[in-house]
Amino acid sequence: MVRILRGLAHKYFSDEEAVILFLLLLTGIVFIILFGAMLAPAIASLIIAFILQGLVAKLHKMGVPELVAILGVFVVFLGVLVGVIFGLLPLIWTQVSNLAGETPRIIRELQSYLELLPDEYPHLISVEAVDAVYQQVSNEVAHMTQWLVSFSLSSIPDVVALLIYMVLVPILVFFFLKDRKVLVRSVGRMLPPQRPMMIRIWQEVNMQCANYVRGKAVEILIVGGVTYVAFKFLGMPYAALLSLLVGLSVVIPYIGAAVVTIPVAIIALFAFGWGSQFIWVMVAYGIIQGLDGNVLVPILFSEVNNLHPVAIIVAVLFFGGIWGLWGVFFAIPLATVLKAIFSAWPVKESQPAPAATE
Known part of the structure; x- marks a missing residue:
């Protein structure tokens, strides 16, 4: 041991x-x-x-x-x-x-x-x-x-x-x-003067998290805004509330879209019944989700290393269990930070054992 x-x-x-x-x-x-x-x-x-x-x-x-x-x-x-x-x-x-x-x-x-x-x-x-x-x-x-x-x-x-x-x-x-530069220099004075590994990790974390967080902010605005316009055009009740939920759902990939689909379908069903209007609402919602996943996400996050779906689910469960709702919202950025740190962490290869001589 x-x-x-x-x-x-x-x-x-x-x-x-x-x-x-x-x-x-x-x-x-x-x-x-x-x-x-x-x-x-x-x-x-x-x-x-x-x-x-x-x-x-x-x-x-x-x-x-x-x-x-x-x-x-x-x-x-x-x-x-x-x-x-x-x-x-x-x-x-x-x-x-x-x-x-x-x-x-x-x-x-x-x-x-x-x-x-x-x-x-x-x-x-x-x-x-x-x-x-x-x-x-x-x-x-x-x-x-x-x-x-x-x-x-x-x-x-x-x-x-x-x-x-x-x-x-x-x-x-x-x-x-x-005062961003002043604050960064103040923090830097408390660190070792020679820190190439920390600088490399910081650059990796900064690039990954900056692209992810800013991309998610833009994605929330676009998806929520387009959803609101589509729901208002189709006469969907509670359009502002539902579009807010749809916009925030992109913060949690896979899980968010699956969860938000339920209230959208229920409200559309009780508003329009099993008719063509209900079908149009669900088709519009499906198109928005499809364009978000296949067009918007690749454009906004082209420079971000994608996390595996299993890693996303585990991060949501872990950080959500620690910090509740805030942990759910910040689970993916925190997982991205950890991935960037692990990718840049120095690993010293173990020396192979010397071959036995006859």
């Missing part, structure tokens, strides 16, 4: 810089787990600044002075933030409230659909199975309705926290953008 551990240490930690990097990563993970909730505004601001820095760099390459580019991008960010807070969120909340009010009618219609199944398919579906499904759906809807009511009541004290976020996040984003 000691020999195996010594061999692993020689293979992966023979470089002093690798040991320092491992300790830094371990310290950072423990720090985020312990103080992540407290530093959530700073972490969110850092991620937003990281996304916006790509646009600043592109404007600077086009000849725009860096400070002017930073101010321009920051003004656009403020405009989008104000539009989301005062335009999109009230609309989403109104549609969520309306959907909660429509829930009893949906349950009654669902019961009528379920009651017909044993008569039409007596050899496949029994009355007991239908009753069990209906009871399960009723319980889940009741829990969801209770959660909405309790959330609306418990969220009143969080208004102050929301106001703090609205003030702190834009300020932090601005300073992260303006």
Whole structure:
């Protein structure tokens, strides 16, 4: 056992810089787990600044002075933030409230659909199975309705926290953008002066994560916007709420699309019934998903090393189990970081044993 551990240490930690990097990563993970909730505004601001820095760099390459580019991008960010807070969120909340009010009618219609199944398919579906499904759906809807009511009541004290976020996040984003080089140099002073491996890993992580995070932000906007236009054109109710869910579903490949398909199909079914309008909605939704996976994703993520579907599912389960909803959203970027680190990690090949002499 000691020999195996010594061999692993020689293979992966023979470089002093690798040991320092491992300790830094371990310290950072423990720090985020312990103080992540407290530093959530700073972490969110850092991620937003990281996304916006790509646009600043592109404007600077086009000849725009860096400070002017930073101010321009920051003004656009403020405009989008104000539009989301005062335009999109009230609309989403109104549609969520309306959907909660429509829930009893949906349950009654669902019961009528379920009651017909044993008569039409007596050899496949029994009355007991239908009753069990209906009871399960009723319980889940009741829990969801209770959660909405309790959330609306418990969220009143969080208004102050929301106001703090609205003030702190834009300020932090601005300073992260303006003083990015100063902050990076300050962190660099705490690291060893000679750090070629860390620089190589940072370049790999920066390229992979920057392309992924910025590409996902663009993908969310495009998929959500196109879905909203298509649903509004087809007369789909709760178009803003559903388009938001469809846009956010691209954050979790494979799983997100499969999960969001269920509410889209259910709402379309209860809005239009088994008719041509329902078919048109599902066809439009399928076309959007197909174009996203086969056209948009290859264009946006051509420079990103794709993760295997098994790695994506494991990352979602692992980070979601640690950090809940935030872990689900950031599972793929975190998995991308780990893959970049593993790819650039120095591995010292073990020396072959000398051949025995006769």
